[in-house]
Amino acid sequence: MKFKGVIFDLDGTLVNSLEDIADAMNSVLQGRNYPTHDYDAYQYFIGSGLRNLVSKSLPETHNDEKHIDHCYQLMIEEYRDNCTNKTKPYDGIIELLDHLISHNIKLSVFSNKSDELTKKITTALFPNYFNPIVGLSIESLKKPNPSEAIEISKSLGLKTEELIFVGDSGIDMQTAANANMFAVGVSWGYRPEEELTANGAKYILNHPLDLIKVLQAEGVKILT
Structure with missing residues (x-):
């Protein structure tokens, strides 16, 4: 794939x-x-x-x-009024994003945070990296409902199976499965690794740049 x-x-x-x-x-x-x-x-x-x-x-x-x-x-x-006081990208995230963009990998954000705040924080910390940026607008569309993720795939012009979904919770992994996307968990977030694997994570990243290795392992020609 x-x-x-x-x-x-x-x-x-x-x-x-x-x-x-x-x-x-x-x-x-x-x-x-x-x-x-x-x-x-x-x-x-x-x-x-x-x-x-x-x-x-x-x-x-x-x-x-x-x-x-x-x-x-x-x-x-x-x-x-205070959502970016202490909030910052994890070490290695910006480097990963730059690497993905340089290889024409399309990037999007999907969060259960309100749409307003998702857009505010993402654009403040990651200007020009993500499109679309989607947060929660209607409670019924909250992850693990896959509807918004599927809409993102349409916006990107990609099939759902051409997308990796990266998250730190079991809910994220369920969303990936429900949307027919490839589930990848991260170990540096707010949930234990056991929760991620129990909910379908195909890989667990211990550092953001590990995603490059996942892409390579899955047949994407991408340079390190």
């Missing part, structure tokens, strides 16, 4: 955004005198959209839908 494009998850795959997300949510919790959480706890809250993260962060005594909606809006307001 000659892969011609790569779709990347954002949080935990391209960027380490955990501290900015955690800081924003903890600010909301502190403002309401609720218990806060450490960064390790937020690793398991991230991945299914920020509204879901808000629900997991709130105390059980204040976890009704109306309260979640209100705190979600507060969290988004806080995070929108």
Whole structure:
């Protein structure tokens, strides 16, 4: 198979955004005198959209839908203004992207973060690397629903089987399988390797440039 494009998850795959997300949510919790959480706890809250993260962060005594909606809006307001304070690309990501572009590999981002914030962070940290950049606009389209990934393949002018989907969670691997794309997991994100392999990862990357080796192993003529 000659892969011609790569779709990347954002949080935990391209960027380490955990501290900015955690800081924003903890600010909301502190403002309401609720218990806060450490960064390790937020690793398991991230991945299914920020509204879901808000629900997991709130105390059980204040976890009704109306309260979640209100705190979600507060969290988004806080995070929108501070989403690139500490967030940065993982070591080796920019080098990988430059290498892929130089070999005419098409690049896209698909995240369960809101579409607005996905575009804001991606364009701020990776100008001119990705098109399209797709975040969550409708809750029902959230990964592992493959609909948006399939639409990305159409936008890129590629068949789904010509795309690698790279992510750090089981949800990402499920999305790849559901969209008939090649699932590749990363070990530096927010989920354990066991979760990735259990959900269908074909390869696990220990460094971003390992993706070059995957492409070569799968028959893509790409120079190191």
